[in-house]
Amino acid sequence: MSVNSPLPIASDLKPVNGLRLGHAEAGIKRPGRKDVLVIELPAGSSVAGVFTKNRFCAAPVQICREHLAATNKAGLEVRALVVNTGNANAGTGEPGYQNAIKTCDELAKLMGLKREQVLPFSTGVILEPLPVEKVVAAMPQAISRLEADNWFNAAESIMTTDTQPKAASKQVQINGQTITLTGISKGAGMIHPNMATMLGYVGTDAKVSQALLQQLTTEAADLSFNAITIDGDTSTNDSFIVMATGASGVEIPSSGSAFHAFRQALIEISQQLAQMIVRDGEGATKFITIQIDGGKTVAECKQVAEAIAHSPLVKTAFFASDPNLGRILAAIGYAGIADLDVSGVQLWLDDVWVAKNGGRHPDYKEEDGQRVMKKAEIKVKADLGRGAATQTVWTCDLSHEYVSINADYRS
Amino acid sequence: MSVNSPLPIASDLKPVNGLRLGHAEAGIKRPGRKDVLVIELPAGSSVAGVFTKNRFCAAPVQICREHLAATNKAGLEVRALVVNTGNANAGTGEPGYQNAIKTCDELAKLMGLKREQVLPFSTGVILEPLPVEKVVAAMPQAISRLEADNWFNAAESIMTTDTQPKAASKQVQINGQTITLTGISKGAGMIHPNMATMLGYVGTDAKVSQALLQQLTTEAADLSFNAITIDGDTSTNDSFIVMATGASGVEIPSSGSAFHAFRQALIEISQQLAQMIVRDGEGATKFITIQIDGGKTVAECKQVAEAIAHSPLVKTAFFASDPNLGRILAAIGYAGIADLDVSGVQLWLDDVWVAKNGGRHPDYKEEDGQRVMKKAEIKVKADLGRGAATQTVWTCDLSHEYVSINADYRS
The missing domain is CATH 3.60.70.12 (L-amino peptidase D-ALA esterase/amidase)
Structure with a gap:
């Protein structure tokens, strides 16, 4: 695939x-x-x-x-x-x-x-x-x-x-x-x-x-x-x-x-x-671009991007086309920036502004998130609101096929 | 399960x-x-x-x-x-x-x-x-x-x-x-x-x-x-x-x-x-104990244990009962201990000594690894050979069921 x-x-x-x-x-x-x-x-x-x-x-x-x-x-x-x-x-x-x-x-x-x-x-x-x-x-x-x-x-x-x-x-x-x-x-x-x-x-x-x-x-x-x-x-x-x-x-x-x-x-x-x-990732059905803006350093932007990209919960949500925004915010929260002020965090899925100042955007509707999540190529953008650094990371979703390929390869 | x-x-x-x-x-x-x-x-x-x-x-x-x-x-x-x-x-x-x-x-x-x-x-x-x-x-x-x-x-x-x-x-x-x-x-x-x-x-x-x-x-x-x-x-x-x-x-x-x-x-x-x-982990079919000995600090033992525990490749190998030792060694290698001398690393699966001084143990036979991997409870033990600290972490495997539970929950 x-x-x-x-x-x-x-x-x-x-x-x-x-x-x-x-x-x-x-x-x-x-x-x-x-x-x-x-x-x-x-x-x-x-x-x-x-x-x-x-x-x-x-x-x-x-x-x-x-x-x-x-x-x-x-x-x-x-x-x-x-x-x-x-x-x-x-x-x-x-x-x-x-x-x-x-x-x-x-x-x-x-x-x-x-x-x-x-x-x-x-x-x-x-x-x-x-x-x-x-x-x-x-x-x-x-x-x-x-x-x-x-x-x-x-x-x-x-x-x-x-x-x-x-x-x-x-x-x-x-x-x-x-x-x-x-x-x-x-x-x-x-x-x-x-x-x-x-x-x-x-x-x-x-x-x-x-x-x-x-x-x-x-x-x-x-x-x-x-x-x-x-x-x-x-x-x-x-x-x-x-x-x-x-x-x-x-x-x-x-x-x-x-x-x-x-x-x-x-x-x-x-x-x-x-x-x-x-x-061409193993079992990939989605291509995800994760852009983190507003960090103090490129390193911390990458750290947040990778926390999102590595989260099995985020990756299975993409596989399911489920706009499960809590999982993305939670990954930002545990990425390891000890002094992150979450009230400064913004989150977008493509053009849809889903989280404003750390909470659900008042105008956000689940059907808008759903529309984006159904696409084969999705951009997640977050702004940490604490600096001018930026970093982009690319990843894919986590599917049944990934487990099959990696569980069955040698068996 | x-x-x-x-x-x-x-x-x-x-x-x-x-x-x-x-x-x-x-x-x-x-x-x-x-x-x-x-x-x-x-x-x-x-x-x-x-x-x-x-x-x-x-x-x-x-x-x-x-x-x-x-x-x-x-x-x-x-x-x-x-x-x-x-x-x-x-x-x-x-x-x-x-x-x-x-x-x-x-x-x-x-x-x-x-x-x-x-x-x-x-x-x-x-x-x-x-x-x-x-x-x-x-x-x-x-x-x-x-x-x-x-x-x-x-x-x-x-x-x-x-x-x-x-x-x-x-x-x-x-x-x-x-x-x-x-x-x-x-x-x-x-x-x-x-x-x-x-x-x-x-x-x-x-x-x-x-x-x-x-x-x-x-x-x-x-x-x-x-x-x-x-x-x-x-x-x-x-x-x-x-x-x-x-x-x-x-x-x-x-x-x-x-x-x-x-x-x-x-x-x-x-x-x-x-x-x-x-x-009772989502989709768990195996209970894995990971004990890291011989670290300089408890923190670095935990870091290595978690690298193994978090690796989707290691977790799918456990699911498949596949003694895929390279995946465990690779996880130890990328856990982030910059000065780790891999020639001092030993690895056991239960009682089976699988890697000696960073390489495959000369007496290791795949059927011994296979025997352990088939069990529902498995102990991975590694010795980093650089100190007296130790830490144990418990985890489970990554199964099809995990993907199903997390992909289908809200959909």
Whole structure:
């Protein structure tokens, strides 16, 4: 089930000058399924990443961090990414680490690189050993298929319980030249049963220094992948990577109009890819935007938005199309802002003003709330009335189907 | 549905010397249902309370706090409690406050008390005006039924979506005399749809100073009502009240063996009443005990226990009897202990050691995990390996039935 998420069309996905992608069927979990992806980057590229904060981070996440640091320190460049599905290589201890290293070593050998120039990614079952030989055996096939125009297959090859591939392209004019951004993502629950992980990859032909790219990647992640939630669980493998090949020759400065145009484009494509994950959330029947205004800080706005987004009571009310406003107010109340003056809180469902100064709006009629709740896309807006900060979070409802998917997945 | 929760037997519920309880059918939501409870306390009683931290606390909670403070300050005693179900009087603004005051005033008039000597409680739909006339009209009936031996009816009269009444008694020998503790509780989801609230009332004939009683009540609440969670939502009306009539003449000192015997009895009956709420959790099919050892502080143990208890993925795995250990480890990992060294983490399911030093135990077999997961009562124990603190939390699974109850309640 997917809420109004367009299936990406292969021909709409613009190649990113300099990047090539190749997929393979390694048979990690099932034969015949695309489950390995190799991305090749040209010399002169810069790469930035944001990773899970889960203390049980997977071996590949640990190695990504190490390799990004090592290449930056040594003046080397990351030149290849390798992703496998079907196994997360998480909770696998030292053997898991060695398996991820072996993945890098083998791909490096095949592509004439150093180990540190390869970033590894895994998604799938936790706590089971990675069948590294299958990944390695599939690498020649993936390399033989490397093509610039292969984003759709790439999107398919990183799917787990996703019901559809997730990909998008965006082009923006900078200094009279066309800059392309193309990306793919995966993830349906924040963590799947054992199928952990949200992954996002964006490529661009802009030229961006590593430091600036890292700054923009962190910022874009905070406004997109870090602002979506399906069930509040944070995976051991979550990763978001931005790759800038520089092949367009257009250099992005650290301020000014070219900077802002690129920044905006990166945020937009990241949000698009992140929202596709929510729209394809496990069992999702509603796409909910939660905007919290009037906070003292962005952090407290996010805290309130997430309290609403994580409340099983709020989420089941959306599933039932029930304008159960008490549940939303209660979530605002327990979000953890100790000095919140509830008499300053306003609440809207789309255009309907439902709670005024902390209580039911005198003009609010249940049928107006009902009308909004029946829609497939709903905006919840609250104003905390205590500052100028704002934050938006996207989530979905909690349905019978969610319980079925997560209860029945391994049984 | 209730997980192994014994239906209380009226004759097992020991009267508490000095306390009388009377119920009424006020027709607040449905005619003929017990929905008002009055508890009368004798002169010389002390009363202590712990209330919701939700910033959207209900009018009666606000008044309880005010009246407890006012009576303590003025050297008065709380002499009556009045509880209604069917309406939470929450999110009702100034008119809601006035309605709760009116409830106190009317009961005070009937019983010859001052307003401040009455504590009001409400549970039910949020955001709708309290039909205060119905509550007031039912008071004479409740008063006419005041009896010491009326705890079973009292337990029934505070039920909302509870499938069974919750009550327990405990007797303990102190200085050669028998001290009685009897209590009732209600609550099935932390918040119901609109049927908010967890309520707990314990009476005892011990003599306890107000200051000591407040200290013990806070402590007992932290180890019981504050250590259970069904869906992580915190209601606007949650209240836990302990009443000590002193009628036994046995005074509890602030230390020593009599102190410890009373403290232990109060903690045990509070845990019993709190666990009955979890066992009767909305849609619950499993009763889960989560014990976190080896933390630096009790707070961080609780943080980890709650991350596990709140994870929809963990809860659906319990529902499915699926030994999906990765989900539990992932929840420990994202619980927010920034410097957690996962290589020091151990995990057990009942007697089965499943994760050793942060990874799968080499001897762990899935069939052992499966055997435990099939049980109706399961203990999850983790050792964080970084200190001596410990905390236990009780929760239930997340079933289809939970979604049905909360999605369909008002629709």
